[in-house]
Amino acid sequence: MERLNRKETNIILHSEEVSKYPELLIFMGQFRDKGIKKNDISSADEKSKEYISEFGGAILNNARHEYNFTNEVKSDRDDYQCQLCNQKNLKSLYLIENMKNESKFWVGSSCIKEFGFEKKTTDLVNVALEMKFNKEFPQYNKLLNIERHPIVIPNTLISRLKKTQELLKQGKKEFIKSKGKNMENCLINESKIENIKKEIQEYVEKNINNDWVVNTEVIEWYELLDKKTKLKRSIGKIIARLKEDGHFKSDELHPITEKNHRFKIREKFRRLSNSNEYNFILDDSNNMYVRSKVKRIVFDIDETALYALYADKIYSNEKFEIESELLKIIEINKSIDNLEKFFKECKGAYHIESFIVSDNKLFVDADENYLYELDLKKTLSVMKSTNSIISFRNSNKTSKKFKKDKFNDYVDSLNTYRSRIIINKQKGIKYGKA
Numbered sequence: 001m002e003r004l005n006r007k008e009t010n011i012i013l014h015s016e017e018v019s020k021y022p023e024l025l026i027f028m029g030q031f032r033d034k035g036i037k038k039n040d041i042s043s044a045d046e047k048s049k050e051y052i053s054e055f056g057g058a059i060l061n062n063a064r065h066e067y068n069f070t071n072e073v074k075s076d077r078d079d080y081q082c083q084l085c086n087q088k089n090l091k092s093l094y095l096i097e098n099m100k101n102e103s104k105f106w107v108g109s110s111c112i113k114e115f116g117f118e119k120k121t122t123d124l125v126n127v128a129l130e131m132k133f134n135k136e137f138p139q140y141n142k143l144l145n146i147e148r149h150p151i152v153i154p155n156t157l158i159s160r161l162k163k164t165q166e167l168l169k170q171g172k173k174e175f176i177k178s179k180g181k182n183m184e185n186c187l188i189n190e191s192k193i194e195n196i197k198k199e200i201q202e203y204v205e206k207n208i209n210n211d212w213v214v215n216t217e218v219i220e221w222y223e224l225l226d227k228k229t230k231l232k233r234s235i236g237k238i239i240a241r242l243k244e245d246g247h248f249k250s251d252e253l254h255p256i257t258e259k260n261h262r263f264k265i266r267e268k269f270r271r272l273s274n275s276n277e278y279n280f281i282l283d284d285s286n287n288m289y290v291r292s293k294v295k296r297i298v299f300d301i302d303e304t305a306l307y308a309l310y311a312d313k314i315y316s317n318e319k320f321e322i323e324s325e326l327l328k329i330i331e332i333n334k335s336i337d338n339l340e341k342f343f344k345e346c347k348g349a350y351h352i353e354s355f356i357v358s359d360n361k362l363f364v365d366a367d368e369n370y371l372y373e374l375d376l377k378k379t380l381s382v383m384k385s386t387n388s389i390i391s392f393r394n395s396n397k398t399s400k401k402f403k404k405d406k407f408n409d410y411v412d413s414l415n416t417y418r419s420r421i422i423i424n425k426q427k428g429i430k431y432g433k434a
């Protein structure tokens, strides 16, 4: 090398490498903080002259390898001075440390590259600044968190929170971009975020016991619904509105089939006053049924239709009675026990011979030689309001008549006929010994 600038001289002088060359150490010591010019080298002793001109580059390189970037940053003032080049009025300094002898340099960002680190200077600086930020602002990640609440927080609140969180993120970027300045913005947004979170907490406390506030599970349930289902497509708009507002409207109660939401509505029906003709009951698998109080007949019910029918009453929490309009949306439950009980108690029961659920058939005595074969489902659908087999038989002119002889042949040959549920034995029909 023909000359060594001030920075190079300092890097070599603070290294272990230079101690291998005692003459050079003595010679260079005179130029600490100055740099060594061409003329200075020519007046040096022979060995130092040789070291610098022949091996200067290698010595500098070895010296550089002893230094490490520590990730420490100083940025609280605007008048720092670089210890490598003496430049003044720097806004931030970075600590470089010699790993072999612990000598340290606080340097400006442009002098970092003098140490020949493999990583780009901007990367080194950014990591160091980010670490400084994390140390000075440890609450950062917690502030960016959106806590899960049991009820849906209206969009007005949530979007304010998200917007302020974005500003905080922006603040961190500015901190890094400005090399460790503008922490004030982050502190301002910190208190804003804390205030909004407090508002959210107050909202939760105030609304959590409201009957028709939207529980978070409803939204989670909706997110998990298969996109292809009709339900998912049909309730998209309602869900969007619920997120906006956080509260159900009366006509939005019934389309949501999330189980906790349904449970809440079911409970309202189950607690209806005792004067009702019908009870609402749950089976072991949590399916809801309706049961008539007097005869204990069980009906299947379409819950969505039920909730739609009584939406306003349920919503306003007024007391009401379930009456005959319920018949429109219930069907007699087709369990064998229930059908047996129902048929035995209906008007004209003695005409009913038997029924087969799997074949959807009901056999009713017509006269000496014939049976009627009725469609079980259709018959039940009429009978649920009339409670009478007679009125159905009389009104149903198209009922299929069936010769008892032929019926007896079927009983012999068909398993389903043999295993039918018999309500009343009829004259002219063969029955087994049992």
Ligand SMILES: [Zn+2]
Pocket (backbone or CB within 6 Å): 082, 083, 084, 085, 086, 087, 107, 108, 110, 111
């Ligand atoms: Zn410098």
